[in-house]
Amino acid sequence: MRKPNRLANYDYKTSGAYFVTICTKERANILSRIYVGKAALCLPILELSNIGRITEKYINNINVVYDGVTVDKYVIMPNHIHLIIIIDNYGRQRAAFPTLSDIVRSIKILVRKETGKSFFQTSFYDHIIRNEQDYLKIWQYIDTNPAKWSEDRFYIE
Incomplete structure (x- = not known):
């Protein structure tokens, strides 16, 4: 039996901040690629695939689809x-x-309507952000995630 991903008895319409992770089916590396840059700092460069660009378009327009959601x-x-x-x-x-x-x-x-194919797992992971410290820690995690790709729990070559 599959374990439910959502917190029981929590109203997910509640105003607040949520940390969400959406995975591709079979964790296929189809959304972007990450490589080391050639500048002095060798910072990672994240390059979106066509599917990644389509996904980004809909992420950036979510506030148009849902008033009050950013x-x-x-x-x-x-x-x-x-x-x-x-x-x-x-x-x-x-x-x-x-x-x-x-x-x-x-x-x-x-994304599925535009591409004609379903790329994402059915479910997703979420974490209810409880305070400013939690928010800042998650924001930092997202910001530095490309640099730590090879250490990521979702990493697959």
Whole structure:
């Protein structure tokens, strides 16, 4: 039996910040590639594939699809995506507001519609960001993720 990924009895329409990870099917490296730059610092360079660029387009337009939802930070790694999604439903009708699952599903569906193929795993990982310290730690993790790709738990050559 599959373990549920969502926190039981938590309302994922609740205003707040969420750390989300979406993986490709079979962890296929199809979204981007990371290589060492040639500059003095040898910083990693992340180059999006066509599928990665399409995915980025829909990540950047999520606030158009859902009023009150923004993606505050993200990185598109070769076989997964990390995002900080902010839901602000203050002053809005709660019943009509999307859940975190609705938001992630819409990104996957829009990519599938444009490409004609499903690239992502059915589910996703989430973490409810509880305070500013938690937020800053996750923001830093996302920001430095390309530099640590070979150490990443999702790393596959």
